[in-house]
Amino acid sequence: MIEIEARKEAASRAARLDAVFAALADPTRRAIIERLSRSEARVTEVAEPFPMSLNAVSKHIRVLEASGVVERRRIGREHILSINTRSLNEVDDWIERTRRYWEKRLDAMEVLLRELKRDHKSGSKDRKHGSR
Amino acid sequence: MIEIEARKEAASRAARLDAVFAALADPTRRAIIERLSRSEARVTEVAEPFPMSLNAVSKHIRVLEASGVVERRRIGREHILSINTRSLNEVDDWIERTRRYWEKRLDAMEVLLRELKRDHKSGSKDRKHGSR
Numbered sequence: 001m002i003e004i005e006a007r008k009e010a011a012s013r014a015a016r017l018d019a020v021f022a023a024l025a026d027p028t029r030r031a032i033i034e035r036l037s038r039s040e041a042r043v044t045e046v047a048e049p050f051p052m053s054l055n056a057v058s059k060h061i062r063v064l065e066a067s068g069v070v071e072r073r074r075i076g077r078e079h080i081l082s083i084n085t086r087s088l089n090e091v092d093d094w095i096e097r098t099r100r101y102w103e104k105r106l107d108a109m110e111v112l113l114r115e116l117k118r119d120h121k122s123g124s125k126d127r128k129h130g131s132r
Numbered sequence: 133m134i135e136i137e138a139r140k141e142a143a144s145r146a147a148r149l150d151a152v153f154a155a156l157a158d159p160t161r162r163a164i165i166e167r168l169s170r171s172e173a174r175v176t177e178v179a180e181p182f183p184m185s186l187n188a189v190s191k192h193i194r195v196l197e198a199s200g201v202v203e204r205r206r207i208g209r210e211h212i213l214s215i216n217t218r219s220l221n222e223v224d225d226w227i228e229r230t231r232r233y234w235e236k237r238l239d240a241m242e243v244l245l246r247e248l249k250r251d252h253k254s255g256s257k258d259r260k261h262g263s264r
Binding site (some may be wrong): 014017018019021022024025026027030033034037038088091092094095097098099101 | 146149150151153154156157158159162165166169170220223224226227229230231233
């Protein structure tokens, strides 16, 4: 039973990542997230800087809401949008995890490069010394 | 001229981010990246663990190549796949930049919470003390 639960959890996490990555694959939606990462805002405030209709921006906002990245709450007539940081953290966790491996490899390459440089320098010093 | 170049650069960066995020919006493609982040590998090695045809995995690999996340080089008959870390770094930069804002807000919330807890604790101690 525990294994089934763990699998369900992994499957729903994968589905959330699918939705968030797909939501981020658009420059207008990324710009909306950048705006909301500074502060929460009303729909009309979010839409204002974009050279498109309020309806077009609203469609992008709905994609962001469906992915879980953006949340909407109503205060009277106003619709306030904010970022759900948890969803972006999941994306960040995935990238961090993948990143850790290749950074180890990059670190190893850096050490190798430094050693090669040092060898090269001491080699060129020796040559200079020899030419004197 | 410099402004035009800067705009072109921003537009192509946005297009690259679109492609990379879209490429990451699939669990099989993310699993391929996780595999390649550990070490480069032949196409057949990458395909092996997946319960789908080599042809189906190849399609996912082509999407990853088109997005720039995965690179392929040929050594004789072998096709070796590896990760292009630069493309994932651009994604990571974008998330980091967006993250910095909300983390500042989360930090401020944490400080507030800690203060509230402290006030609450010292309040309950006072009550205990008083009941003795």
